[in-house]
Every structure is written in structure tokens, then in C-alpha cells.
Amino acid sequence: MEFTKENMRFYIFMRGKLGESAKLILETLQTVCGDCACCYQSVCSWVKEFNEGKESLSDCPRPGRPKSCVNDRAIASIKKDIDEDHHISVRELSDTIGLSYGTVHTIITEHLRMKKVMKLGVLPHPAYSPDLAPCDFWLFPTLKDRLAGRKFDRIQDLAKAVNSELRAIPEEDVFRKCRSG
Incomplete structure (x- = not known):
């Protein structure tokens, strides 16, 4: 069985209610989960929150920028824009969608597996023609x-x-x- 964050928080909740220290809880988590166990600061923070009356195992949303803007909606939007205009630039896409240049470039190259060579789109296979020799x-x-x-x-x-x-x-x-x- 794989320990999820919620599983670890439940374990911290139960052991904290039994009065165990954060250090002992962490040692047990590290024995069971190995490298996947959360850090000491996280265990201390959750023990403190549970002792102050928190009962939810979910983490509260935090203000600020999300860790990643790459999601299915962004990928679909970029693919649609590229299909409509094959000559659209990464900069134009980033301005239109509201994502950074780097994020848009990552979506195009890693998620959509597209690339450009000498400003010409490279197809994964010839469209409707056989391969042509340079001559x-x-x-x-x-x-x-x-x-x-x-x-x-x-x-x-x-x-x-x-x-x-x-x-x-x-x-x-x-x-x-x-x-x-």
C-alpha cells in the first residue's frame, strides 16, 4: 500500500492525539515510508495544527502562484491555437493565453511533441507524399x-x-x- 499525504496526515493526527512527539512520529513514518516520508517541519506543523483543533486532513489552499500552470486545459488551448494558425509564435501564444514564454514552450515541445526547424514545422511523417531525396x-x-x-x-x-x-x-x-x- 502506498502512503499518500492524507494517509501520513491521518497517522500524524492519530499519534499526535495519543501524545507522541513529532520526532517519534517522524521516525515511525520514515521506518514505514522510507524516503517518501514527509519532513520533520511538516510533522511538527501538522501536530501543532491538530492540537489546535484542526480536524481536516486536507491542506488549505495557499495564496500565490500555483506550482505549475501546465494542465489539460492549457495544453488543449495551445493545440487549438496552433491548429488554427501554424505560423503563430510562442510569444504570441504566451500573450494570448496568459502563461509565461517558458511554460508555453514546454507545453509545445514536451506535451505536444512539436518542434520547428528553420521556422518550418516538422511533421512526424510526410503528409501525403513519399520521402523525397535532396536531388x-x-x-x-x-x-x-x-x-x-x-x-x-x-x-x-x-x-x-x-x-x-x-x-x-x-x-x-x-x-x-x-x-x-
Whole structure:
């Protein structure tokens, strides 16, 4: 059985009502819970509160900033904003949602597992296309430029023109462009 904070507080409550010292209660908690036991100051504080009449095992809410603003609502809001505008910046998101830049960045990178490379979103897999080799980024535009303005009535004519234009490109150019990326 795992000891929760409430379990430990109940144990502190019962042992404190029996008149045991905070030090003895802590030693017993450390024997049972090991490293998961609360600290001496917490035991003293709870013994004092229970002796003053507190009966609730829950901790009172404290003023100030919460420990973490990362919650399901914040994650969903950021995901929705990114889906609506893929070019939105982390700064714009933080201003819109009211969270710090670091918190928004953490949600994007760790919770949503998104990243940007050279200001372009990186998809986990190609959208609807096969993987393209670097030389394809040079070869296709070159071929398009060479065939620009020509009309083909049949698919066979287009295939012949593409083949002849591809053969007309010097082999050294293809390898040089592919190597240079």
C-alpha cells in the first residue's frame, strides 16, 4: 500500500492525539515510508495544527502562484491555437493565453511533441507524399523549366519529352547538385 499525504496526515493526527512527539512520529513514518516520508517541519506543523483543533486532513489552499500552470486545459488551448494558425509564435501564444514564454514552450515541445526547424514545422511523417531525396528539389524544378510552355496531346508524348530532357542534363550536374543538397 502506498502512503499518500492524507494517509501520513491521518497517522500524524492519530499519534499526535495519543501524545507522541513529532520526532517519534517522524521516525515511525520514515521506518514505514522510507524516503517518501514527509519532513520533520511538516510533522511538527501538522501536530501543532491538530492540537489546535484542526480536524481536516486536507491542506488549505495557499495564496500565490500555483506550482505549475501546465494542465489539460492549457495544453488543449495551445493545440487549438496552433491548429488554427501554424505560423503563430510562442510569444504570441504566451500573450494570448496568459502563461509565461517558458511554460508555453514546454507545453509545445514536451506535451505536444512539436518542434520547428528553420521556422518550418516538422511533421512526424510526410503528409501525403513519399520521402523525397535532396536531388528531387533541384531536378523537378529544372525539368519543369525545360518543359515550360510546351503542350502534349498524349501521355506518351509527355513521357518521351521528359525522358529526352532528363537525358540531356549532364550527369555531373545531377551528382553535383545532389551532393550539395
